[in-house]
Structure formats: structure tokens, C-alpha cells
Amino acid sequence: MQHTSHIELSRSALKTNISFIKNMLGETTFSSVVKGNAYGHGVSHFCPLLYENGIRHFSVFSANEALDVFNALPKDISIMIMGHIDNDQIEWAIKNGIEFYVFEEDRLQKAIETARKLKIPALIHLEIETGMNRSGFSIRKLKYLLKILEENKAYLQLMGICSHLAGAESITNYKRIKDQYERFTKVQKGLREVDWLNIKYHLACSAASIQYPKTRMDLARIGILQYGFFPSNEVLVQYLTKNKSHENPLKRVISWKTTVMDVKEVKAGEFVGYGTSFFTSAKSKIALIPVGYSHGFSRSLSNHGKVLIRGQRFDVVGTVNMNMMAVDITQAESIEKGEEVVLIGKQGDLDISVSSFSDYSNLLNYELLTRLPAYITRKIIQ
Secondary structure (H helix, E strand, C coil), rough: CCCCEEEEEHHHHHHHHHHHHHHHHCCCCEEEEHHHHHHHCCCCHHHHHHHHHHCCCEEEEEEHHHHHHHHHHHCEEEEEEEECHHHHHHHHHHHHHEEEEECCHHHHHHHHHHHHHHHHCCCEEEEEEECCCCEEEEEHHHHHHHHHHHHCCCCEEEEECCCCCCCCCHHHHHHHHHHHHHHHHHHHHHHCCCCCCCCCCCCCCHHHHHHHHHHHCCCCEEHHHHHHCCCCCHHHHHHHCCCCCCCCCCCCCCCEECCCEEEEEECCEEECCCCCCCCCCCCEEEEEECHHHHCCCCCCCCCCCEEECEEEEEECCCCCCCCEEEEECCCCCCCCCEEEEEEEEEECCEECCCCCCCHHHHCCCHHHHHHCCCEEEEECCC
16 A cells, blocks of 8 residues: 655665765775664665665664664674663574674673573674763773673674764864773773784764764764765865865765645635644645654644645645645646655755755754654665
8 A cells, every 4th residue: 555655765876875985984894874764764675775885784773673684684794783682682683693782781791691501602892981971881891891701702702892972073072072082092002912802993973984084993883974964064064175075975865755635725814724823814725745743744844844846845834734734835836636745855956855854943864864654665766
């Protein structure tokens, strides 16, 4: 059954983005971050496109996301869980060679216990706290942790030591990022003499990979860039300035489209939709669109959002409902039921970008994308 809207993913746009990232990273391993259902693009559709482009390392937040990637791809890949895994899910991870972060002792002990029972080593990444103040072992505990790891080398394969940077997309965090980097590199230097270690050090996300190249190290966890977006306008401007360019090197992969559900005329002096947020000062023509906040089109876009129909930009009017919204098409010559409506993407010479939504509301790129429900149909286009 066709949904009320559909999402298109551009194979050629993704190829452009992956080429840009690989060229930037050089010898650094590219780990594709596909948490949040691949930032709303859909794991089952997006991950095979990444695989086509030679990506073999994937990062997710949780065990259930790891399972989605595991089921979507051939088994010659690495999957790394950066966040949540219940103790009773660790056995599945170990059996299937899934890597996972360890940042507290209960998980570490459960990994040892489970690996001993299975006689299969757990593939772990030790996360340390450098200043994000979220997850991670204190650096002061590192010596103690290494002793445990060495004593349990038969059951634990340490794949990496990592941390996460606190806001590399904004220069306001420069001092904080600099301090984190220095703490992390101090750990690196301190571990040089540990002869049994053969690991990857990783610290960088998309923003840090561009803003702080030294943080790329052995592996970089790249999310938003691969989908065709810079982490912030600040990062984009700084990149263009540094490279003396005026053209964004990335291409948006996603488009979101629907159709007109109904067209009606409303006489002057009437309110449209719930409440009294939009008043017709003149005779108006309204198109009803079968997309609302339950589909990821935020209620905060009421009287602010835009759509494209017949190559023209029109205003969302009134309150965005759970399942529909109204668009003022008074100035259009003729728009009929069933015509294409672009919510994100290009139509004619006009374009609605994901970042433009932040101009109409307080939505971030990340927030809008990850709100797109998994049940919306995804299609691959060239």
C-alpha cells in the first residue's frame, strides 16, 4: 500500500559525498555512522548504497541498530556499537563479531564472562572521558583497566581506544576541543610502550575531521557529511574559505515528496484549520497535503513551512496537523488533486533544502532527518 509520501535517495549524490570524504580522510579508516535509521534515510536502503561505494565499517548507537545493519549487508563488514547494549545482548554481539564500546565496569565484566562461556573473544573499544562528560572511563582508571584487559586477553580483543568531542562544529568550543585532544594524545603517548596493544585510536566525527584534521587518527566516525550536509553553516563557510571555493562539494542524497490531496476555496474572513492562527483576508485557494507532524513535518512549521508545487514555492498556512497540512495556493493559476508536492528537494529551478527548515523553525538538520518515520517508502534514484 503506497504511503501518503515517499523518500528518494540519490545514488549519484551519495557517490559524490563518499568520494569527498575518502579524499579528505586519506589512509584513515572511514566508519559510516548510520544511527537513527541512517539519519532518516533508511538503513535497509542506504547501507547497501554505502556498500556499493566500498564502505565496510559501520557505526551505530545500539544493539538493535547493529542488527538492522547486520541484516542489510553481506557479512564482510565491521559493525561498531557506540552506545547502548544490554548485558543480555552481549552474547549475540560476540557470536556475530559485532564490536562494541565499553565505558563502565559492569559491561566490561559481562563481556569477559560471556566471552569465557562462548570461548570467543569480545571485540571491544575502550571509551575514555576527555571532557564531553557523557560516557567513558576516567583516564585515571586506564592503568587499572589495562591490567584487567591484559589478564583477560583470551577473552577480550581490544580493537580501539576512543573518545568523543564536545561540539567541534562551533568555534565557541575551540578551547574545550583543544583540551580534549591534548588529553587524548597524552593517553596515546602513554600507551606506546604497551607492546601487546595493536589498536585503532579514534576521536573525530564529521565536524572534527574538517575543523581539526589531527583528530582523524586511525579511524573517523563520519555521519552527516555522507548524507550531503555540513555539520553547521559555520563549518561550511570555514571550509569554503580555506579552500578558496564558492561551491558546496556535497550533494543532498534525500528528497521527500507527496501529492495534493484536495483543493478548495475559502472565502474572505475565515480561519483555516484548528484554532485561529491563519485568517483569510481575501478569497483564498487552499491545497490540502497528506503529511503532518506524525510523518516528521514538525508542528513548529505551522505558518512558516514551504513546499514546491508546479515549480513554485507556496506557504504552509494554519496549524500543521497530525496527518495533514494546508498550503495557500491562491496565486497559482491551476493546481489540481494528485499533483506532485516537494517537501525536501528540487522542482524546476527551486529547491527546498533540509537546512532551510532551520530558517523556518528551530529544527536542526539532524533532528528533521531522524524524525522521518521508517515506514515511509524509500526509493533509490540515480
